[in-house]
Amino acid sequence: MMVPLHSSVGVRARSCLHKNKNKQQQNTSSTKMTKLHNSMIPVLLLRNNIHVFTYIHRKENTRQKGAENAFKVRLSIRTALGDKAYAWDTNEEYLFKAMVAFSMRKVPNREATEISHVLLCNVTQRVSFWFVVTDPSKNHTLPAVEVQLAIRMNRNRINNAFSLNDQTLEFLKIPSTLAPPTDPSVPIWIIIFGVIFCIVIVAITLLILSGIRQRRRKNKEPSEVDDAEDKCENMITIENGIPCDPLDMKGGHINDAFMTEDERLTPL
Amino acid sequence: MAHAPEPDLASGDPGDERPRWDNKAQYLLSCIGFAVGLGNIWRFPYLCQTYGGGAFLIPYVIALIFEGIPLFHVELAIGQRLRKGSIGVWTAVSPYLSGLGLGCVMLSSLVSLYYNTILAWVLWYFLNSFQHPLPWSSCPPDLNRTGFVEECQGSSAVSYFWYRQTLNITADINDSGSIQWRLLICLAACWAVVYMCVIRGVETTGKAIYFTASFPYLVLTIFLIRGLTLPGATKGLSYLFTPNMQILQNPRVWLDAATQIFFSLSLAFGGHIAFASYNSPRNDCRKDAVVIALVNSMTSLYASIAVFSILGFKATNSYERCLDRNILSLINEFDFPEQSISRDDYPAVLVHLTATQPRRVARLPLKACHLEDFLDKTASGPGLAFIVFTEAVLHMPGAPGWAVLFFGMLFTLGLSSMFGNMEAIITPLLDNGVLPRWVPKEALTGLVCLACFLCATCFTLQSGNYWLEIFDNFAAPLNLLIFAFLEVVGVVYVYGMKRFCDDIAWMTGRRPGPYWRLTWRVVSPLLLLTIFVAYVTLLARKPLSYRAWNPQYELFPSRQEKLYPGWVRAACVLLSLLPVLWVPMAALAQLLTRWKRTWRDRDVRPDTNTR
Numbered sequence: 050m051m052v053p054l055h056s057s058v059g060v061r062a063r064s065c066l067h068k069n070k071n072k073q074q075q076n077t078s079s080t081k082m083t084k085l086h087n088s089m090i091p092v093l094l095l096r097n098n099i100h101v102f103t104y105i106h107r108k109e110n111t112r113q114k115g116a117e118n119a120f121k122v123r124l125s126i127r128t129a130l131g132d133k134a135y136a137w138d139t140n141e142e143y144l145f146k147a148m149v150a151f152s153m154r155k156v157p158n159r160e161a162t163e164i165s166h167v168l169l170c171n172v173t174q175r176v177s178f179w180f181v182v183t184d185p186s187k188n189h190t191l192p193a194v195e196v197q198l199a200i201r202m203n204r205n206r207i208n209n210a211f212s213l214n215d216q217t218l219e220f221l222k223i224p225s226t227l228a229p230p231t232d233p234s235v236p237i238w239i240i241i242f243g244v245i246f247c248i249v250i251v252a253i254t255l256l257i258l259s260g261i262r263q264r265r266r267k268n269k270e271p272s273e274v275d276d277a278e279d280k281c282e283n284m285i286t287i288e289n290g291i292p293c294d295p296l297d298m299k300g301g302h303i304n305d306a307f308m309t310e311d312e313r314l315t316p317l
Numbered sequence: 318m319a320h321a322p323e324p325d326l327a328s329g330d331p332g333d334e335r336p337r338w339d340n341k342a343q344y345l346l347s348c349i350g351f352a353v354g355l356g357n358i359w360r361f362p363y364l365c366q367t368y369g370g371g372a373f374l375i376p377y378v379i380a381l382i383f384e385g386i387p388l389f390h391v392e393l394a395i396g397q398r399l400r401k402g403s404i405g406v407w408t409a410v411s412p413y414l415s416g417l418g419l420g421c422v423m424l425s426s427l428v429s430l431y432y433n434t435i436l437a438w439v440l441w442y443f444l445n446s447f448q449h450p451l452p453w454s455s456c457p458p459d460l461n462r463t464g465f466v467e468e469c470q471g472s473s474a475v476s477y478f479w480y481r482q483t484l485n486i487t488a489d490i491n492d493s494g495s496i497q498w499r500l501l502i503c504l505a506a507c508w509a510v511v512y513m514c515v516i517r518g519v520e521t522t523g524k525a526i527y528f529t530a531s532f533p534y535l536v537l538t539i540f541l542i543r544g545l546t547l548p549g550a551t552k553g554l555s556y557l558f559t560p561n562m563q564i565l566q567n568p569r570v571w572l573d574a575a576t577q578i579f580f581s582l583s584l585a586f587g588g589h590i591a592f593a594s595y596n597s598p599r600n601d602c603r604k605d606a607v608v609i610a611l612v613n614s615m616t617s618l619y620a621s622i623a624v625f626s627i628l629g630f631k632a633t634n635s636y637e638r639c640l641d642r643n644i645l646s647l648i649n650e651f652d653f654p655e656q657s658i659s660r661d662d663y664p665a666v667l668v669h670l671t672a673t674q675p676r677r678v679a680r681l682p683l684k685a686c687h688l689e690d691f692l693d694k695t696a697s698g699p700g701l702a703f704i705v706f707t708e709a710v711l712h713m714p715g716a717p718g719w720a721v722l723f724f725g726m727l728f729t730l731g732l733s734s735m736f737g738n739m740e741a742i743i744t745p746l747l748d749n750g751v752l753p754r755w756v757p758k759e760a761l762t763g764l765v766c767l768a769c770f771l772c773a774t775c776f777t778l779q780s781g782n783y784w785l786e787i788f789d790n791f792a793a794p795l796n797l798l799i800f801a802f803l804e805v806v807g808v809v810y811v812y813g814m815k816r817f818c819d820d821i822a823w824m825t826g827r828r829p830g831p832y833w834r835l836t837w838r839v840v841s842p843l844l845l846l847t848i849f850v851a852y853v854t855l856l857a858r859k860p861l862s863y864r865a866w867n868p869q870y871e872l873f874p875s876r877q878e879k880l881y882p883g884w885v886r887a888a889c890v891l892l893s894l895l896p897v898l899w900v901p902m903a904a905l906a907q908l909l910t911r912w913k914r915t916w917r918d919r920d921v922r923p924d925t926n927t928r
Contacts, residue, residue: 127655173652227458227465238444242506249509256516260759 118190119170120200121221123177129217137176141211142169145180148207152199153182159195161185197223335400336519338595343523345605347592348393350530350733352582352613355435355702358730362557362621363697364577368570369561376565376574381614384844385578387836388801390606390829391808392584396593397602398820402745403587406594410812416903417803418745421587424796424896425741428586429769431788432738433511434776435699436731437504439724441483442703444503446720453478454711472874475708480866483703487779488867488877490885494779501777508770510732515739515766516759518747519595522736529733534616536726537623540719544626547713553629556692557621568851575848576794582613585800588737591744601825603833624706631709632691639686643667646681702727739765783863787885792892794852799897802845809837861886 122145127134135141146167153162166185172178182191200207200223208214215225338344365373399406404418445452456469456477464470469477480486487494514525544550564570583589593602637660644658647670658666671678696705702723710719743762746752752761776785808817814834822828864876881889 123649125655174654175648175652176655177649177652224463227462237448238441241444241447242502246506246509249506249513253509253513253516256513256521257759260517260757264757 118193118196119179119181120193120196120223121177121179123175123219123221124211124213125217125219126176126211126213129213137172142172142178144210145169148203148210149180149182149196149200152203152207153191153196155203156195156199159191159199193222201226336595337597338519339523341600343519343526344592344596345609346526346530347519347522347733347736348589348605348609349612350526351588351592351737352609353530353533353616353730354581354583354734355727355731356577356581357613357617358620358624358727359699359701360697361577361581361617362624363695363701364573365621366557366625366695368567368573369564370556371558371560372562372565373570373574376571377578377614380571380575380578380844381610383836383840384575385582385584386607386610387833387841388579388584388805389582389589389610390603390833391805391837392589393593393602393606394817394821394824395804395808395812396590397596397598397600397824400594400598402594402748403590403741404745405748406590407807410807412907413904414803414807414811414900415907416900417800417807418587419903420796420896420899421585421800422742422745423899424793424800425586425588425738426769427788427792427892427896429735429738429742430773431776431785431792432731433507433735433769434500434504434773434781434785436507436728436735437500437777438483438699438703439727439731440503440507441500442707443721443724443728446717446724449717451707451711451716451720452482453707454716468868471868473708475704475711476874478707479703484782485779486782486866488865488869489879490780490783490863490865491882492780496774496777497779497781500781501774504773504777505770508766508773511735511739512763512766514732515736515743516762518740518743518758518762519592522740526733526736529729529736532729533726536722537616537620539722540627541619541623543713543719544623544630547626547630549630549633550626551629552633552688553625553627553631553692554622556629556689557625572848572851572855575844576852578614579797579801579848580794581617582610583734583737585797585804586738587741587745591740592737594744599824603821603825603827603829624701627709628695628705629692631705631712632688632694634709634712635691635694636686636688639684639691643683643686646683647678650677650681783865786863787881787889788892791889792896795849795856795893796896798845798849798852799900802842802849803900805837805841805845809842814838861889 124137126137143164146164146169149167150162150164153159153166162182163185166183168181168183170179170181182196183189184191200220204215204225208218211218338347395406395410399409401409402418403421404415407418408415453475456465456474458464459466466477468481472480483500485494485497513521514529515522596602640660640663644660644663647653647658647666648655651670651674667678667683694705695701706723707720710716710723713719739762742765746761746765747758775781778784814837818828818834861881862878863881865879867873867877870877
């Protein structure tokens with residue numbers, strides 16, 4: 050669905066006036082936003098209509114302090130929540146301002162920050178907007194460094210308030226701290242490796258032992274058979290009481306004419 | 318000529334009972350497992366896709382019929398007939414050919430070294446797959462945690478995990494770096510697993526092969542079913558199989574088909590000879606040869622369907638993400654509501670915006686997204702498994718489970734091929750009685766595995782991947798072609814075609830028909846010779862270079878083309894020649910002993926005419 054390019058008017062009554070609507074430029078580079086090209090004049094109207102601030106951003110050399118201290122925020126609610134996406138209305142904006150004020154209160158010397166000090170501007174249908182934090186005297190905006198520090202420290206709370214994460218609630222110009230890699234004390238692969246290796250070593254040991262046992266059994270069998278034969282021969286000669294020496298094959302003469310079965314065929 | 322035993326008494330060594338397969342299934346599975354290896358998964362699909370899809374099957378089938386199956390039959394028949402490992406077999410055919418057996422053993426050792434290193438990499442990935450999220454899904458943050466590591470940012474999380482966290486590769490082959498302890502212990506585990514499975518020869522291999530040969534088919538089927546149900550699978554398959562008949566005019570296609578069949582069947586390693594030697598003498602090796610070769614080719618096809626359905630999904634996924642990134646840029650720039658531009662509307666919207674706001678649109682980092690570009694981004698070899706497929710798996714729901722299955726499949730595929738390689742080394746050593754009789758078989762196997770492990774530690778250096786590519790490209794191909802040629806010529810012309818046909822008739826009950834005789838006598842040797850000449854010509858034409866991973870390269874993440882230094886080139890030549898040199902050396906040694914004997918006999922009996 051096509052959206053007319055010129056409409057950057059927020060859903061609510063608050064609107065930012067632009068000096069030059071046709072040349073409205075917004076730098077969308079997520080992390081390297083440094084300068085604002087062309088002139089832009091957003092006019093901020095507070096919810097309570099107490100103060101009106103006009104920031105005139107001219108070209109780079111006449112920029113006022115306010116421009117540097119403003120941050121662009123971009124939300125991708127539908128991407129994050131799908132069907133459960135909520136609509137972005139003034140109540141959500143109020144919550145956002147509350148979260149920013151809460152973050153600023155955590156900074157030393159800024160405990161007096163109120164929700165009314167946070168100003169939102171230029172809300173688009175994307176949903177994206179600019180915000181800036183003013184100090185209690187409402188004379189100037191707080192330096193970007195402080196705001197950045199505050200937001201970074203409480204990023205998690207801000208994300209959770211909107212059920213979003215670092216990728217769907219983007220603060221352009223504020224890099225998010227990446228979560229530390231969750232390394233368990235012992236990497237998982239070592240555990241599994243240990244298990245597999247131990248199983249293999251046990252299997253090898255078992256195979257070698259069974260091989261040794263098999264070989265020992267094979268070696269014992271022919272010697273056992275030999276022992277039995279010797280015992281039989283000894284028993285026969287002793288039991289009879291008759292010296293069997295003449296009957297003994299070893300002692301007697303061998304009849305050369307008689308050849309045993311085995312000797313008939315020449316060996317291979 | 319050595320006295321070959323008569324067919325009736327071909328029952329093996331007298332006195333020592335030769336081990337046997339428990340049943341025919343073990344033998345078939347072992348041969349299939351040896352033939353079906355990593356190449357079926359990551360080489361065939363790539364060739365199919367590069368060489369015109371379905372059209373590639375034509376030279377492939379022709380090569381299978383005229384080269385693959387005949388050579389395979391020769392190996393199985395000669396091993397079953399002479400019932401020895403490769404050294405014994407070729408010494409029995411002719412003592413002058415004993416170098417062929419020695420060369421095969423040396424070649425198998427060289428191949429085992431680097432093949433098991435690839436398995437060590439697979440094991441490392443397998444071990445790292447048991448976590449969610451997978452470690453290669455995101456880049457690690459850099460030191461001050463504001464962004465990601467630069468090398469990872471420049472390439473991709475998957476490439477970074479492979480090149481840096483796994484290999485820790487150096488930018489140059491001269492720079493060896495240090496041994497990576499992680500890969501070293503994975504390598505030790507791999508060799509331990511191999512030892513466990515081949516410890517008692519076919520007794521243990523036969524049991525292990527039931528699992529290692531069938532598990533890959535199970536996983537392939539699971540991947541096939543899952544892959545076909547993923548979005549974009551049909552695009553990948555149509556891209557793979559759309560035939561492009563023009564490509565058949567390129568001679569390179571025929572060369573690659575022939576070499577693919579040849580290497581895919583693992584011919585000329587001596588492994589099939591070793592496996593066949595444990596068969597009963599009367600076994601139909603002709604049917605086995607045809608069955609195993611066909612199963613191997615079918616597996617290649619089956620695997621390529623599974624692989625390409627997943628790659629099609631990956632390409633579609635990448636294409637959609639490319640579009641989404643562009644759409645997001647537009648939406649952020651012009652502050653459109655979220656999700657207001659669908660993927661189908663994107664081209665029209667872009668045209669409109671370029672016409673109305675050209676300067677703003679020109680400033681955006683919009684990339685051209687074409688599905689064909691993503692489908693073309695395929696790879697072969699380790700690149701397919703460790704980079705392309707791991708990335709594809711990331712986007713499937715339940716990614717760790719799929720990664721575990723995939724790398725488990727690769728591991729068992731490689732393991733069953735390793736069994737063949739190890740048997741090709743161990744069987745000839747056992748037959749020739751290299752170690753005294755009282756040394757148990759387990760000790761010999763252990764010594765071989767230990768020696769191979771120690772030699773293979775050089776691949777765990779930081780430059781190990783470069784050396785592995787050298788081994789893969791130079792040690793194996795040329796030597797295998799020469800050995801296969803010598804095998805078929807040796808059997809047909811030295812052993813004698815008639816005698817060979819008689820043996821086969823005794824073993825299988827039927828003489829080989831004219832198809833076999835013609836291919837053995839003429840077609841296969843000629844084909845092998847042509848392939849060899851073509852291979853050498855192609856190799857000589859381009860300078861020896863490699864592609865290095867250099868983060869400092871201007872065109873990073875493209876890999877930098879570097880020439881091999883002189884000493885590395887010498888190593889390449891050495892690797893190509895070392896196995897082959899055994900053949901002439903052994904023949905010369907045999908000749909010298911013959912001469913010495915005739916001279917000695919002539920000295921002893923000077924008056925009689927001895928020959």
